[in-house]
Amino acid sequence: MSTSLKQIRLAAGFPGVNNTTVWSDPAAGSQIAFDSFRHVAQTAERGKLDFFFLAEGLRLREHAGKIHDLDIVGRPDTFTVLAALAAVTEHIGLAGTINSTFNEPYEVARQFASLDWLSGGRAAWNVVTSWDAFTGENFRRGGFLPQDQRYERARTFLRTASELWDSWHGDEIVADKETGQFLSTPAPGGFTHEDAHFDINGRFNVPRSPQGRPVILQAGESDEGRDFAATAADVIFSRYSQYDQARAFYADVKNRLPKFGRTRDQLLILPAAGFVLGDTDAEAEEAAREIRLAQVSPATAIRFLEQLWNTDLSGHDPDGPLPAFDPVVSEIGGLVAKGNAGARQLAKSPVALANQWRAKAEAENLTTRELIIEVTGRQSFIGSPATVAAEINRFVQDDASDGFIIGSHLVPGGLDPFVDKVVPLLQERGVFRTEYEGTTLRENLGLAPLGAVTATPVAW
Ligand SMILES: Cc1cc2nc3c(=O)[nH]c(=O)nc-3n(C[C@H](O)[C@H](O)[C@H](O)COP(=O)(O)O)c2cc1C
Numbered sequence: 001m002s003t004s005l006k007q008i009r010l011a012a013g014f015p016g017v018n019n020t021t022v023w024s025d026p027a028a029g030s031q032i033a034f035d036s037f038r039h040v041a042q043t044a045e046r047g048k049l050d051f052f053f054l055a056e057g058l059r060l061r062e063h064a065g066k067i068h069d070l071d072i073v074g075r076p077d078t079f080t081v082l083a084a085l086a087a088v089t090e091h092i093g094l095a096g097t098i099n100s101t102f103n104e105p106y107e108v109a110r111q112f113a114s115l116d117w118l119s120g121g122r123a124a125w126n127v128v129t130s131w132d133a134f135t136g137e138n139f140r141r142g143g144f145l146p147q148d149q150r151y152e153r154a155r156t157f158l159r160t161a162s163e164l165w166d167s168w169h170g171d172e173i174v175a176d177k178e179t180g181q182f183l184s185t186p187a188p189g190g191f192t193h194e195d196a197h198f199d200i201n202g203r204f205n206v207p208r209s210p211q212g213r214p215v216i217l218q219a220g221e222s223d224e225g226r227d228f229a230a231t232a233a234d235v236i237f238s239r240y241s242q243y244d245q246a247r248a249f250y251a252d253v254k255n256r257l258p259k260f261g262r263t264r265d266q267l268l269i270l271p272a273a274g275f276v277l278g279d280t281d282a283e284a285e286e287a288a289r290e291i292r293l294a295q296v297s298p299a300t301a302i303r304f305l306e307q308l309w310n311t312d313l314s315g316h317d318p319d320g321p322l323p324a325f326d327p328v329v330s331e332i333g334g335l336v337a338k339g340n341a342g343a344r345q346l347a348k349s350p351v352a353l354a355n356q357w358r359a360k361a362e363a364e365n366l367t368t369r370e371l372i373i374e375v376t377g378r379q380s381f382i383g384s385p386a387t388v389a390a391e392i393n394r395f396v397q398d399d400a401s402d403g404f405i406i407g408s409h410l411v412p413g414g415l416d417p418f419v420d421k422v423v424p425l426l427q428e429r430g431v432f433r434t435e436y437e438g439t440t441l442r443e444n445l446g447l448a449p450l451g452a453v454t455a456t457p458v459a460w
Contacts, residue, residue, distance in 0.1 A: 002345075004359055005397060005429075005430060006303075006396050006397055006431070007401030007431060007432065007433070007446065008392065008393065008396045008402075008426060008432050009235075009268055009270060009402050009404075009405060009445060009446075010047075010049045010050055010403050010405075010423075010432065011044075011049055011050050011051045011052070011053050011093075011095070011403070011404070011405040011406065012040055012041070012043070012044035012049050012051075012052050012053065012054075012405075012406055012408040013055065013272060013406065013459070014037065014040050014051045014052065014053065014054050014411075014416055015031075015040075015407055015408055015409065015410070015411050015414060016054070016055050016075075018058075020274065020409055021295075021409060022291060022295055022410060022443055024111040024294055024410045025171075025294070025410055026178050026246040027410060027414050028410060028411060029411055029413075030411070030412075031074075031411050032074055032076055034081075034084060035412070036411050036412035037084070037085055037412075038084075038085065038088050039412035040052065040412050040415055041085045041088070041089050041092060041094075041294070041409075041415070041418050042088065042089060043415050043416055044092055044415060044419070045089050045090070045091055045092040046419055047415075047419030047423040048059045048091075048423070048433050048434065048435065048436060049092060049406075049419075049423075050092070050093055050403075050441065050444055051092060051093030051094065051095045051122075051124055051215075051441060052082075052085065052089075052092055052093065052094055052095065053095045053097075053126070053237075054078050054081060054082065054095065054096050054097060055097050055126075056078055056096070056097035056098065056099065056128070058075075058076075058077065058099060058102060058130070058135050058137050058138060058139075058249070059134060059135045059137070060074075069250045076340065078096035078097065078098060079111045079115060079150070081096075081247065081367065082115055082119075082123075083094050083114075083115060083118055084096040084158050086118045086119035086122065087118075088414065089119075089122075089171050091122075091439075091444070092122065093122045093123075093124050093390045093438040093441030093444065093445075094115065094119055094123055094124065094173065094441075095124035095125070095126055095215070095217060096112075096115075096123075096124070096125060096126065097126040097128055097217075097219070097258060097391055098112075098125055098126070098127070098128070099128050099129070099130055100127050100128070100129055100150075100153055100154040100157040101129055101130065101136075101140075101144070101145050101150055101153060101154075101157070102135070102136070102139040102176040103132060103157075104158050104198075105161045105164065105193075105198060105200070106200060106202075106204075108157075108161060109123075109160075109161040109164040109165055109204065109206075110164075110205065110206050112125055112161075112165075112206070112209075112213070112214045113165060113204075113206035113207075114209075115214070116209035116210055116211050116213075116214055117206070117207075117209050117210065120210055120233045120439060121209070121210030121211045121439060121440030121442070122211075122440065123209070123211065123215070123217070123441070124214050124215035124216070124217055124235070124439045124441055125214040125217065125341060126160060126217035126218070126219055126237060126306045127157075127216060127217065127232075127233070128218075128219055128220065128447055129151055129153075129154045129220060129225070130148040130150075132144065132372045134273035140153065146337075150230050151220075151224045151225065152196075154228060155199050155228060155231075155232065155438065156195050156196075156197050156448065157197070157198075157299050158200065158209065158216070158232055160193045160195075160198050160200070161213075162213055163191050163193055164191055164204040164436065165204070165206045165208065165209070165212060165213045166195055166208070166212070166213075167188065167189040167190070167191045167203070168186050168187065168188050168189060168204065168206075168208040169186065169187050169189055169208075169309055170184060170185065170186040170187045172186065173185050173186065175413050182299050182346075186207050187251055188204060188205070188207070189204075189228075189379050190203055191203070191205070195290075209448070210439075211441065211442050212442055212450045213450065214232050215235065215441050215442055215445065215447065216232060216233045216235070217233060217234070217235040217236070217237050218232070218236055218237070219234075219236070219238070221238070223238065226253050226256060227256060228279050229253060229267065230253060230256035230259070230262065230267065231260045231262075233267060233446070234266070234267065234268065234442075234445070235268045235270055236253060236268070236269045236270065237267075237270055237272065237345065237405055238269060238270070238271045238272070238401075239272060240271050241271040241272060241273045241330070241380040241401075241404070242380070242397075243400055246271055246286055246395065246400035246401055247398065247399065247400040249269070249271075249397070250269050250399055250401060252271070254265065254267070254399075256427060264445070265305045265448075266403060266447070268400060268402040268403070268445065268447075269401050269402050270402060270403050270404055270405050271380075271401050271404055271405070272404070272405050272407060273379075273380040273381060273392075273404040273405070273406055273407070274379035274380055274381070274407050274408065274409065275379055275381040275382070275388055275406065275408070275418060275422070276288040276291060276379045276382045276383070276389060277383070277385055277417050277418070277421060277422070278383070278384060279280050279384060280384055281382075281383040281384055281387050283381045283384075284382045284387075285382055285383060286384075288296050288320060288378060288379055288382045291379070291409055292373045292378060293373070293433070295376075295409065298318035298319070298369055298374060299318075300317055300372075300427055301318045301368055301369040301372040301373075302314065302316055302368075304372045305309060305322070305323070305334070305368060305372065305377065307355060308327055308350055308354060308357075309323060309326050309327040309328065309350075309354070310328040310329070310350065311328045312329070316368065317368070318368050318369040319358065319367045319368070319369060320360050320367060320368060321361065321368065322354070322357060322358050322368055322371060326350075326354060326425065327350035327351055327352050327353075327354050329350055329351065333402050339385055341451050357371055359377065360374070360375075363365075368441070379409075380404075385421035385422050386425060388422050389422050389425035389429070392404065392422070392426065393426065393429060393431055396431070397431075406423065416451075444460050
């Protein structure tokens with residue numbers, strides 16, 4: 001019997017703008033002050049986590065003409081935050097979500113190459129493709145990209161950025177100390193790229209960085225999104241943290257790799273996961289219940305309901321049953337929360353989903369608020385530290401994931417108990433590092449080196 005255990009990959013997602021962050025807790029702090037970012041990143045590094053992760057939203061979400069409560073904390077610029085964190089951390093990877101629809105390759109390639117230099121090889125890019133017209137209004141004269149072109153643009157965007165990163169050849173500058181003459185210098189190569197999305201040529205202005213290119217993450221679930229990840233990504237950030245769904249997603253994506261000439265260990269799958277700890281499993285369950293109540297206030301429950309019903313429900317009683325009438329079916333717009341992917345998912349078949357919700361509420365005798373608490377997802381791991389460590393390990397050893405991007409409901413101290421209580425148990429089991437193995441993020445994630453620059457750098 002093989003005794004080799006898979007090593008778990010763990011990242012810390014900064015608890016951003018979402019309905020799972022609890023502001024009412026006395027320990028809740030700023031979501032935008034540097035101290036909060038620093039605390040989470042340094043805590044994650046203390047726990048030897050692989051990387052710190054920032055999601056991104058390019059437009060404040062709104063609903064019925066009002067900005068979502070949580071969005072008013074704002075969304076500071078990803079590169080600025082990660083560059084500042086590079087200065088106060090030494091080992092942990094720094095992953096930023098950057099959109100391929102509303103940016104340009106030269107600029108993004110330069111920003112990631114700079115971050116990789118500043119951090120000594122710790123940069124990672126989560127390539128997302130959000131395309132909606134609502135976000136697009138902030139960019140490019142209000143123009144946006146049709147949905148069916150977003151992955152085509154993402155693919156060519158990443159290919160173009162790689163051409164820029166790979167355009168430098170040669171070693172570091174070596175000079176003769178006596179004469180001052182250069183013995184060797186890196187050579188910025190020229191680049192020319194022309195396709196339906198980009199028509200650029202020139203010279204890239206940042207030398208090849210320690211990792212060569214950032215570690216590439218992808219977050220998207222469509223068939224096209226999965227293929228994109230299978231061809232070009234090192235890591236997938238997924239939503240699937242329930243065991244059966246996670247295993248199915250894992251198998252699906254890993255089975256796509258051979259088609260693109262890649263092996264199973266070249267793509268890591270890390271679902272988002274929340275946790276609640278207690279001294280005993282029962283205490284943790286009780287704490288989780290309290291947290292869910294704080295996460296879904298009566299007002300939040302009504303806002304959520306309005307997204308599916310697509311009509312004003314401000315007079316609806318959150319402690320009563322679900323509305324007896326069916327949702328209003330219309331094109332995206334109206335009261336559906338603008339710019340909210342969740343709302344788009346909800347809007348796909350609203351009447352069918354409303355029927356499911358009613359059936360569940362009736363069967364389990366749930367009020368509107370209780371139902372919303374159930375359907376908006378509970379934390380993935382609830383229990384004593386021993387229970388949570390065992391569950392995380394089970395997921396990974398059973399090929400339901402390669403690890404997790406851990407989120408918490410509290411900024412900035414929410415990750416601390418995970419690092420203090422769960423990480424040591426994983427280390428005791430021999431499934432999580434006790435020291436960083438390498439200097440770059442790519443090395444720490446156990447990903448194969450990129451190798452020398454070739455004319456066609458990657459398979460796609
Ligand atoms: C787990 C997960 C996290 C995501 N995070 C972001 C994000 O931070 N910012 C963003 O603009 N889009 C984000 N997305 C949206 C995806 O990039 C993509 O636009 C969306 O999922 C639609 O692509 P799909 O049809 O392939 O799923 C995320 C998606 C997933 C599944």
